[in-house]
Amino acid sequence: MIKLRQLTKLYKPNTYALHSVNLHIKDKEFVSIIGQSGTGKTTLIRMLTAEEKPTNGELIVGGWDISRIHRRDIPILRRQIGVIYQDFKLLPQKTIFENIAFALQVCGTSRSKIMKVVPQVLRIVGLESKISRYPWQLSGGEQQRVGIARSLIHHPKILLADEPTGNLDSINTREIIALLKKINELGTTVMLVTHDKEVVNLLKKRVITLDHGKVVSDQKVGKYML
């Protein structure tokens, strides 16, 4: 599903965020990416969403080499990849429903389809009862669940999560991780970037450790070892 071949990202003049990284993440896999601050985890996510271009190497998503993606094709890529962030990125003046509907509207989805999809994704994350609340009326965990719901609107094959639990307490963290696991079981490849030792140990899934832009360990059932 995702292949990295000699993937390198150089921030001028001399910061190698990633340096000749080779990786293969299979379809429907659940991988965690860990590593100290500034080792290129976010950079990898940003290259997968074409916010950054690789300096060198290949980055292949579902058979599509996106390392030289044309600007015109970026929206097509982003509609196939769901992304969630530490800071949820919800619009404060819109309700939960409107937040998700907005994401569909701006992609040109018809009204009737919006009315169908929004409750659907909210059901997956278990928030269908809070559809008309505003983000500030939700707990952090609930807000992140809205973020996850929004990332699912296009039924993505891949879900990228950049420290999605960074702002959450351990109870909410467990909930979010359980949700990611459930989404993974429904057939979505999940890439989770995290700092959280507890999360990694709980998951018992593949763990890739980055250090200074290089893969230093890749374990089938990983433990947090930093």
Added chain:
Amino acid sequence: MLTFLRVLKFALQDFWRNFWLTLVTVSVLVLALFSVNILITLKAVSDNIIDSVHDKVDINIMLVSEATEVDVNNFKTFVSNTSEVDTVSFLSKEMVLEQFKQKNIGNPDIQSAISELEDNPFNDTLVVKAGDPSDYDLILQKIQASEYSSLVDNNDFSDPQKIISFVQSVSDKVEKFGIFIAVLFSLIAFLIVFNTIRVTIYTHKEEIGVMRLVGATNWFIRMPFILESVLYAFVALLINIGLIYLFINILTPYLGTFLANYDFDLTAYFSDRFLLIFGLEFVLAVVLTILSSAFAIRRYLKV
């Protein structure tokens, strides 16, 4: 179509949400457009004055009383064959007197002076109109140089060229100043639109971020800002049309008092050229606003 309506909706929302920003932007655009229209008005009025002066100007060549009918006819033929001359007409001295009376009908002093006269003080007269008012000097010179110069008693020739060149020079100066003002306002409008779009982009940072994140196209992200700027131009145009008609209505009575016999209908002037004037202004305003918002988008809206 669906997406276009949505983009339009977003643009309209911004238009109302940032009311003060919209107000300033539209006002500056109105000023720019209005100064162009003032320019058009002044140009129309001065052209009209020049035209009517052209039409009214002629020379009256008073003939000596000894001139015979044959002399007069020959002279008339000579004058009408002069290439600069448009028309020549003959007025007998009775007709000249009658015209003089008519002209001074409101002046009792002159009326009583005339009625006290026993003889007609006027002579037969040739009225000459030139094709181009700047040619009167030349025509007179040609007459002086001809064999008929002895037939000329005197000629009453109010130098029309002076009036015309005065009007012309005033209108040229006003025109230059007007162009300067219009260009200045356009530049200011360009900067204001640029800034408005910049601020709007800034206030929509989060939305734009989400749009990108979920895979909205560049077109969809940028179009509301472009449309918004077109909307500014459109509203400014409407206000400007209202203003210019108001302005004309206020101006027309003043023109009437300044210029006697003035019957130039400015409202009709604009209405006859409505599409040409306002269509062109709309195109110019839209080009200006689109260009300036495009600059702002390029600069501040990274996709």
